[in-house]
Amino acid sequence: EIDSYYFKISCELAITSEEVSVTDITKQLGVSPDRFFAKGQIFQSKHSGTQGEKTYNLWAISSSESIFEYENITPSLNELRSVLTGREDVLRAMKLDVRYDTTLTIWIETDDAGIGLEIQEHDITFFNLVNYVHFTFLPNKIIDRDILG
Numbered sequence: 001e002i003d004s005y006y007f008k009i010s011c012e013l014a015i016t017s018e019e020v021s022v023t024d025i026t027k028q029l030g031v032s033p034d035r036f037f038a039k040g041q042i043f044q045s046k047h048s049g050t051q052g053e054k055t056y057n058l059w060a061i062s063s064s065e066s067i068f069e070y071e072n073i074t075p076s077l078n079e080l081r082s083v084l085t086g087r088e089d090v091l092r093a094m095k096l097d098v099r100y101d102t103t104l105t106i107w108i109e110t111d112d113a114g115i116g117l118e119i120q121e122h123d124i125t126f127f128n129l130v131n132y133v134h135f136t137f138l139p140n141k142i143i144d145r146d147i148l149g
Contacts, residue, residue, distance in 0.1 A: 005112035014060040102130040109138040
């Protein structure tokens with residue numbers, strides 16, 4: 001019997017644009033992306049083998065994956081917040097500029113059957129810097145407890 005449940009949490013800030021290049025987004029923010037691709041780049045799906053051409057540019061930074069005994073997204077958001085400190089006005093401008101879509105995605109994987117989540121005021125303030133906040137919940141997965149040490 002499981003005596004406690006675990007939550008693997010990570011997040012990513014993604015900025016997409018059909019018009020503005022990854023290089024220009026990087027210059028505006030002064031931060032290099034962890035993940036990116038360029039409009040027009042050819043891709044092949046690892047799963048289906050489908051080939052195609054990217055229709056937009058993507059610039060993204062990610063937090064590390066962290067395992068907790070409670071549903072707390074703040075540490076992962078703090079990782080992104082620390083990288084973006086002093087760049088909030090740039091993010092706000094991108095949010096209001098129709099050439100950009102800014103999305104914050106939060107992944108929560110758990111071996112618990114349910115998830116309850118409290119979002120603190122400073123996290124809501126961070127959410128307000130982007131156009132979209134997307135949560136992905138992956139329940140009933142086995143979390144590798146060996147990572148905890």
